[in-house]
Amino acid sequence: MLEVKHLEKSYQKDKPALTDINFSVEPGTFVAIIGPSGAGKTTILRSLNQLIKDDGGQILLDGGDIRTANKTQLRHYRRQIGMVFQNYNLVERLTVIENVLHGRLGYKSTFAGIFGRYTEEEKQEALTLLSKVGLEDFALQRCSELSGGQKQRVGIARSLIQHPKIILCDEPIASLDPASSQTVMKLLKDLTTEFNIICIANLHQIGLAKDYADRIIGIRDGKMAFDEKADMLSEEILRTLYDQNTTEGLG
Ligand SMILES: Nc1ncnc2c1ncn2[C@@H]1O[C@H](COP(=O)(O)OP(=O)(O)OP(=O)(O)O)[C@@H](O)[C@H]1O
Numbered sequence: 001m002l003e004v005k006h007l008e009k010s011y012q013k014d015k016p017a018l019t020d021i022n023f024s025v026e027p028g029t030f031v032a033i034i035g036p037s038g039a040g041k042t043t044i045l046r047s048l049n050q051l052i053k054d055d056g057g058q059i060l061l062d063g064g065d066i067r068t069a070n071k072t073q074l075r076h077y078r079r080q081i082g083m084v085f086q087n088y089n090l091v092e093r094l095t096v097i098e099n100v101l102h103g104r105l106g107y108k109s110t111f112a113g114i115f116g117r118y119t120e121e122e123k124q125e126a127l128t129l130l131s132k133v134g135l136e137d138f139a140l141q142r143c144s145e146l147s148g149g150q151k152q153r154v155g156i157a158r159s160l161i162q163h164p165k166i167i168l169c170d171e172p173i174a175s176l177d178p179a180s181s182q183t184v185m186k187l188l189k190d191l192t193t194e195f196n197i198i199c200i201a202n203l204h205q206i207g208l209a210k211d212y213a214d215r216i217i218g219i220r221d222g223k224m225a226f227d228e229k230a231d232m233l234s235e236e237i238l239r240t241l242y243d244q245n246t247t248e249g250l251g
Pocket residue numbers: 011012017035036037038039040041042043044
């Protein structure tokens with residue numbers, strides 16, 4: 001279980017980016033974080049694995065505080081937190097399976113990592129995960145030859161081979177066409193259930209957040225503005241969240 005308590009962050013003095021953020025998430029839950037540009041969504045996501053050093057509060061993963069972890073403990077936590085990025089962060093010249101296997105690097109010595117030493121079990125698992133994301137026939141293809149949607153599915157397989165408790169997705173469908181966006185969102189939802197993990201995705205596509213997420217957290221001006229089951233998100237709440245007279249164009 002993930003518990004975020006009283007999380008605070010300011011990049012500049014007297015200009016809080018996050019104020020008193022509180023939420024907890026059970027395994028098997030797909031959470032979408034929505035809110036206007038600059039609301040603080042990325043800051044929350046990056047605080048969760050301490051890519052951004054926040055200023056106060058607690059981030060508890062199964063009871064242990066990630067915020068106060070020492071270097072070794074943080075490495076251990078980060079193995080349990082997969083990341084999926086808007087721009088995929090793949091090594092384009094390498095094959096699909098090599099990119100998936102990169103998800104194991106957190107478990108290896110630098111030496112084994114540099115020389116790409118993976119066990120047969122790891123290679124088998126990479127193939128199994130590729131078949132789960134529908135890319136079993138692409139294992140030996142270079143990533144540079146894939147479409148955006150396919151690249152994102154490689155990114156998802158790479159995060160899963162970490163055996164994560166949490167996957168953090170920073171605008172995972174922002175660069176994708178509508179059909180690929182649906183595929184990726186459905187995949188994230190299904191894999192969250194199948195692997196009983198926590199998936200947290202920053203999204204600007206409200207319609208897809210409602211369709212696929214179990215729960216939606218709305219952030220406005222760095223504060224919690226909404227935290228309910230996805231079907232509770234009304235037009236009225238959206239208008240308040242986005243400070244608009246119409247929700248047209250919010251996707
Ligand atoms: N490195 C930084 N230095 C200073 N201010 C920052 C930095 N990163 C973010 N901010 C500020 O913190 C606030 C929250 O930014 P954040 O990127 O978390 O918002 P967001 O909701 O993810 O926005 P978007 O939807 O546009 O990605 C904004 O006011 C932003 O300008």
